[in-house]
Amino acid sequence: EVQVLESGGDLVEPGGSLRLSCAASEFTFSTYAMSWVRQAPGKGLEWISSTSGSGATTYYADSVKGRFTVSRDNSKNTLYVQMNSLRVEDTAVYYCAKARTTGGSRDGFEFWGQGTLVTVSS
Amino acid sequence: DIQMTQSPSSLSASVGDRVTITCRASQSVSSYLNWYQQKLGKAPKLLIHGASNLQSGVPSRFSGSGSGTDFTLTISSLQPEDFTTYYCQQSFSIPFTFGPGTKVDIK
Numbered sequence: 001e002v003q004v005l006e007s008g009g010d011l012v013e014p015g016g017s018l019r020l021s022c023a024a025s026e027f028t029f030s031t032y033a034m035s036w037v038r039q040a041p042g043k044g045l046e047w048i049s050s051t052s053g054s055g056a057t058t059y060y061a062d063s064v065k066g067r068f069t070v071s072r073d074n075s076k077n078t079l080y081v082q083m084n085s086l087r088v089e090d091t092a093v094y095y096c097a098k099a100r101t102t103g104g105s106r107d108g109f110e111f112w113g114q115g116t117l118v119t120v121s122s
Numbered sequence: 123d124i125q126m127t128q129s130p131s132s133l134s135a136s137v138g139d140r141v142t143i144t145c146r147a148s149q150s151v152s153s154y155l156n157w158y159q160q161k162l163g164k165a166p167k168l169l170i171h172g173a174s175n176l177q178s179g180v181p182s183r184f185s186g187s188g189s190g191t192d193f194t195l196t197i198s199s200l201q202p203e204d205f206t207t208y209y210c211q212q213s214f215s216i217p218f219t220f221g222p223g224t225k226v227d228i229k
Contacts (some may be wrong), residue, residue: 035218037166045158045166045209047218059216062123095165100177106213108156110177112165 002026002111004096009116016086020116022079022096030054030074033099035109036081038092046092049081050105064090086120093117124148124212128221134229139200143224145193145210154214157186157195160223161206169208170195200226 008020022034035050048068051058055072069082079096094116097109125148135141145155153173158166168177170186173193183198197204205228210221 044223045160045211045220047211047220050216050218061217100168100171105218106154108168108171108177108211108213109158109166110168112167114165 002098004098004111004113006094006096006113006116009094009118011119011121012086013122014086014088014120016120017082017084018086018118019083020081020094020096020118022113024077024079024098027098029072029077031102033105034072034079035097035099035105036070036079037095037097037109037112038090039095039115040089040092043092050099051079052104053102083118086118088120091118091120123217124151124215124219126210126212126219126221128208128210128224130224131222132225132227134227135200136229137200137202141197141200141204141226143195143208143210143226145188145195145221147191147193147212147214150190151212151214153189154212155186155188155193156211156213157184158209158211159204159206160209166209197226 003025005023036048048061049070067085072079098111099105100107100110127146129144155173157170160166174186185196207225
């Protein structure tokens with residue numbers, strides 16, 4: 001069964017940094033685009049980034065561009081997001097999601113992890 | 123950026139009712155429109171991809187239609203497990219924006 005599992009969420013002060021991981025299993029990780037989506041407490045879903053299977057192409061939402069960096073290690077079947085210069089408004093549950101097909105993220109996000117909570121507060 | 127709106131923002135219905143949720147894009151997204159269901163405290167679940175394609179394993183009471191800028195999600199006969207929140211998402215262009223959600227609760 002396909003699984004994606006996020007980790008690394010924590011309480012961090014404004015201006016701080018954090019790295020989230022997303023471990024994937026039971027599919028050929030390197031052939032699927034992966035995405036990060038976040039959800040602030042009580043709010044809706046916000047797409048923040050998608051990266052191709054190879055990691056060669058990555059897109060970001062303006063709200064995180066220049067502060068967040070997404071990478072992947074296909075030898076470890078793991079997706080990462082390095083979050084720097086964190087702001088209070090980055091407080092959210094962060095989900096990673098697998099693309100539905102090998103055609104890329106445009107085909108929908110088929111499998112999601114359970115999410116990991118990032119709290120930015122002093 | 124393409125803005126997504128959903129209507130209504132919430133609705134009350136009864137088991138067995140037919141329910142329709144509308145999603146509108148600020149510009150054409152062709153058929154790159156997906157619908158997700160999210161239960162409280164859980165990850166979203168893909169219901170419909172490509173505007174009208176039922177995701178594998180999703181009950182046939184769910185259906186989607188539309189293209190361009192106007193889309194609908196229909197639940198033909200509401201079941202107790204369907205009372206939750208639904209989001210549309212466009213995957214036509216970056217950023218892949220979501221609608222604000224529609225909460226379906228029990229009348």
